[in-house]
Amino acid sequence: MPMRGTLTFPGDKSLSHRAAILATLASGTSTISNFLDAGDTMNTLKAMQALGARVTETGPRSFRIESGGLKTLRSPETVIDCGNSGTGARLIMGLVAGLEGVSAVIDGDASLRKRPMRRVLAPLEKLGAKFEWLSDTDCLPVRIHGTKIHKVEFTETLGSAQVKSAVMLAALASGAELTLTENIPSRDHTENMLRFAGVQVLREGNTIRVPAGQVPAPREYKIWGDISSAAFFAVGASLVPDSELVLRGVLLNPFRDRYLTALKDMGAAIEILPQRDECGEKGGDVMVRSSRLKGIQLPAESIPSLIDEIPVLTIAGAFASGRFSYRDAKELRVKESDRIGIMVKNLQACGVAVTEFDDGLELAGDPQRRLTGTIEPHMDHRIVMSFEVANLAGGGGLKIDGKEWIETSFPSFYEKLQFVTSGKMPDHKKIEVITIDGPAGSGKSTVAYMVAKALGYNQIDSGALYRAFTWAGYEKFRQLGGSGDWATAIEANSGLKTYLSEIPLEISFGSDGRQHVYAAGRELGDELRSPEIASRIKPVADARYLRERVREVLVDAASRFSLVADGRDMGTDVFVDAAYKFFLTADSRTRAARRLAEFQQKQAGITLDEVQAQIEARDRDDENREFGGLRPAHEAIFIDTSSRTQERVADIMLAYIRCARM
Numbered sequence: 001m002p003m004r005g006t007l008t009f010p011g012d013k014s015l016s017h018r019a020a021i022l023a024t025l026a027s028g029t030s031t032i033s034n035f036l037d038a039g040d041t042m043n044t045l046k047a048m049q050a051l052g053a054r055v056t057e058t059g060p061r062s063f064r065i066e067s068g069g070l071k072t073l074r075s076p077e078t079v080i081d082c083g084n085s086g087t088g089a090r091l092i093m094g095l096v097a098g099l100e101g102v103s104a105v106i107d108g109d110a111s112l113r114k115r116p117m118r119r120v121l122a123p124l125e126k127l128g129a130k131f132e133w134l135s136d137t138d139c140l141p142v143r144i145h146g147t148k149i150h151k152v153e154f155t156e157t158l159g160s161a162q163v164k165s166a167v168m169l170a171a172l173a174s175g176a177e178l179t180l181t182e183n184i185p186s187r188d189h190t191e192n193m194l195r196f197a198g199v200q201v202l203r204e205g206n207t208i209r210v211p212a213g214q215v216p217a218p219r220e221y222k223i224w225g226d227i228s229s230a231a232f233f234a235v236g237a238s239l240v241p242d243s244e245l246v247l248r249g250v251l252l253n254p255f256r257d258r259y260l261t262a263l264k265d266m267g268a269a270i271e272i273l274p275q276r277d278e279c280g281e282k283g284g285d286v287m288v289r290s291s292r293l294k295g296i297q298l299p300a301e302s303i304p305s306l307i308d309e310i311p312v313l314t315i316a317g318a319f320a321s322g323r324f325s326y327r328d329a330k331e332l333r334v335k336e337s338d339r340i341g342i343m344v345k346n347l348q349a350c351g352v353a354v355t356e357f358d359d360g361l362e363l364a365g366d367p368q369r370r371l372t373g374t375i376e377p378h379m380d381h382r383i384v385m386s387f388e389v390a391n392l393a394g395g396g397g398l399k400i401d402g403k404e405w406i407e408t409s410f411p412s413f414y415e416k417l418q419f420v421t422s423g424k425m426p427d428h429k430k431i432e433v434i435t436i437d438g439p440a441g442s443g444k445s446t447v448a449y450m451v452a453k454a455l456g457y458n459q460i461d462s463g464a465l466y467r468a469f470t471w472a473g474y475e476k477f478r479q480l481g482g483s484g485d486w487a488t489a490i491e492a493n494s495g496l497k498t499y500l501s502e503i504p505l506e507i508s509f510g511s512d513g514r515q516h517v518y519a520a521g522r523e524l525g526d527e528l529r530s531p532e533i534a535s536r537i538k539p540v541a542d543a544r545y546l547r548e549r550v551r552e553v554l555v556d557a558a559s560r561f562s563l564v565a566d567g568r569d570m571g572t573d574v575f576v577d578a579a580y581k582f583f584l585t586a587d588s589r590t591r592a593a594r595r596l597a598e599f600q601q602k603q604a605g606i607t608l609d610e611v612q613a614q615i616e617a618r619d620r621d622d623e624n625r626e627f628g629g630l631r632p633a634h635e636a637i638f639i640d641t642s643s644r645t646q647e648r649v650a651d652i653m654l655a656y657i658r659c660a661r662m
Contacts, residue, residue: 004662007245015221051102106144150174161188192253225248232312234286321366323364341356350373431558439568576633583637595615
């Protein structure tokens, strides 16, 4: 069954942990939206409550955190239970280690109690942290005694974001100056979110510096969707024939989306569409279509950034053509399970020949592979979800035990899987509007035409309406004597203003989709394209009462026709309830090159630099307009057209629309 549709994802786990902790360190009120409501992250939220923060749920996956800041945090009355979360446990260890006078016992479930914790506590101990093991091994539970940590100079050698973050939080909790050098760069979520919270984090090469006395400020944390959760659907859509998915609003941190590069190296049809920044992190949308994959060896330098996605990439390799392998991944032996060993045993149990190494594996892929057997995930949620993807690609013959373990990280996994594999075809008959806004030269008019033609919709030319008002208005202006300045008369001449406020203006569409404009019952054609109209249109477009009249005409048309409307304020001011809103961007140099020939027809000898300067000046003018300014709608989908053909941009838009309708 193909995987089709549009998905959003629960908040990123790494960001959710950190947002809860930094909101607790801040003095004041912070809010978090799209917080991951899974066991791991909810346990971190409970831990912050135990340390003294006041946490209030304000809506689905939304919380308000009120805290008096560092000086008000206290020893919890009960054990801090981190459940299955190694990230939560290690970050909280670092935080408590630097909270002078605070003592806490950190514990977890049976699986977490098997995972080594000395890799974090040994560096903290060198900084002066005090702790005592409460078991016979270097594992949980452990009691941390917070102490004043002074100037921190530390070199992180493992490439571990958890170790780095624990040390940074310990220094922050003590107000200590920090100098931290990474021999192997690791995920930078902590640095990014600290900067977002107002903490001065300086980076010089591989060295991070934080001055003494830095304190996070209260913030509104908007958490991107979990890119790691999206991995299962990206791999599934790549493997299952005739699939097409749009994965909306996911984190696009370069340390976290590396698996998308790996899939593209395997031949996956993936389009990455960056959107806005939130919480100091880049994010956006990912479009995936089914394709034929080829086996690769995962590059050794990418392994630290792929560590969570290697199990599902292994599934991709099992259904690719050729050999798939990876090495230098010993870290996988100490995750929620021994992920190398468990993947090897389960693949072998369902008939896949695999060679196991101490730091990786190798197998021969087969696109026609059919799998049968029982999967034992050993309490590891990523093993469960990886083999659910294998089950989709491999004929559905697997019995997968331990499905309850996905509750720790991705409770809605099965709901989303059922949604995209339901096979329901859309029944789309309603009238709707698609808006395409963007600066001059971004390609919106041509793309709007392509999208309208593909959907059988009508393309609105709002500029023709302003030209119609200009033509009718100037005819009236001459009848009234034509005295004074035209631009001033638009607002100041009462007779002209009354006429333009009342003249009937209508649009209709022919069977070919061509727009027809009528002023006082007269169809206007070539009159609208004259140089005289072009030279007089600006004051008309700037007049608020005429912008409102144009909006009324457009909204009336939208009640009768399905439309594609392009402009600069279609999604913000005109069609605020449009079904789909896009915003095209491109760098000014590219847009100038696109418009150069047009400018040269009007002004022989004009250079590319001069066109670029005019384009940038128009951008500033459009952005600063009080009414009808160039501002993307909050929900607009951004598409950078700088390196994409107009055909490709239209194809991306149509894919968004297809997937949203599923």
